[in-house]
Amino acid sequence: MAGDGSQLIFWAAPDGASSVEITWIVPAAGRRGRDKRVPRPEATHARVRRWGGIEPGEQVMSLEDADRLVQELELYQAQQAVIGIEQARRRQARIASLTSRCPHCDVARAYVGLEQLLEGSRSRVAFLGDVWGTSNVDVHMYQCTYCGSIELFRDGGPIDHPLPGSAEADPGPGPT
Numbered sequence: 001m002a003g004d005g006s007q008l009i010f011w012a013a014p015d016g017a018s019s020v021e022i023t024w025i026v027p028a029a030g031r032r033g034r035d036k037r038v039p040r041p042e043a044t045h046a047r048v049r050r051w052g053g054i055e056p057g058e059q060v061m062s063l064e065d066a067d068r069l070v071q072e073l074e075l076y077q078a079q080q081a082v083i084g085i086e087q088a089r090r091r092q093a094r095i096a097s098l099t100s101r102c103p104h105c106d107v108a109r110a111y112v113g114l115e116q117l118l119e120g121s122r123s124r125v126a127f128l129g130d131v132w133g134t135s136n137v138d139v140h141m142y143q144c145t146y147c148g149s150i151e152l153f154r155d156g157g158p159i160d161h162p163l164p165g166s167a168e169a170d171p172g173p174g175p176t
């Protein structure tokens with residue numbers, strides 16, 4: 001990798017290439033008739049190497065073609081970045097809208113609090129507050145006010161608790 005502005009590397013391309021390396025050159029101007037690597041303003045051609053994709057391999061192209069390729073790859077890179085930002089935004093929105101809903105009563109469960117789940121070592125059966133357990137797991141518990149069904153979320157996960165949509169511990173109007 002050169003820090004002299006003679007090379008560009010892109011890590012993705014529309015054709016599925018895993019990387020595309022563009023080196024600005026003056027053909028046969030280097031030692032022993034080799035191509036000389038130069039910064040873009042001094043170049044007369046570009047050597048393009050592609051890994052993967054539809055057309056892997058090396059080719060020498062005109063500056064015009066290489067500039068078009070760079071533009072295409074930069075655009076693709078920008079589009080991929082936007083897609084990444086959009087996915088992160090959707091994930092945030094999904095987490096923000098999460099609720100523990102009781103499927104039986106169709107109401108939001110109420111947040112009970114942090115409970116200790118004790119996990120049995122052999123049977124792998126989980127107990128709540130049972131002294132025979134061996135490994136502790138902290139869980140956030142939500143309970144349906146009407147039917148008592150519960151849902152657990154492991155503490156320290158990617159989601160903050162209580163969930164924004166959880167019901168008040170105090171029961172509101174019942175299910176219809």
Ligand SMILES: [Zn+2]
Pocket residue numbers: 102103104105106144145146147148149
């Ligand atoms: Zn319920």
